[in-house]
Amino acid sequence: MREMEEAMARLEEIVASARRAEEAAAEWSARQFVGRADEGRIVATTNALGVLVELEIHPLSRKRLDARRLADEITAAVVKAEEAAAAAKDGLMNGLRP
Template sequence: MPFMPEMPGPPGNREAAGTPGTSETPGSREMRELMERLDAVVASARRAEERAAEWSARQFVGRADEGRIVARTDALGTLVALEIHPLSRKRLDARRLADEITAAVVMAERAATDARDELMNAPRP
């Protein structure tokens, strides 16, 4: 392999390149700070996506009639399941049964809304 001598560059060239042991130029310092801020924003966005994915996979529960009526909603508050114990069907008339079902559904919806609000109001860096 032929010998190729290293060509010296202009005197300020090493500083601009960020050679160790030299002072940083204002432009390179600003670029480094901007890259650090960008990295922080990207990391924050990833964390927000993870929290949103966890939240959207959750189900929220509301109970009524001493726990014998159970309503489950998804993260948006849409009813996905309703369990009514046979004892509730026997001992409650139609009006009271409807009121208890409504109470359980409202509790589940409220839990979903509270979780969404908590997610949206979480502190951001």
């Protein structure tokens, strides 16, 4: 009888842990992550998977940067946003480990 009670208690712990993991994953997947470049005038926003969902380029950046430098700054902003998303995922995964 005691073994059954211990098994049921452990099962309840596992179910509760799975529920917390599911909630954390849902919260993480709804987040967006931002990366900035060119002194904050270029802003890239990605979803939790690192997919670019928005890109804002200030007119001053378009005016003062040549095409190559503008491309480099856009890439830098996107990479920073992707890195923020990856860091958040790593934090989530580390928090879920027993």
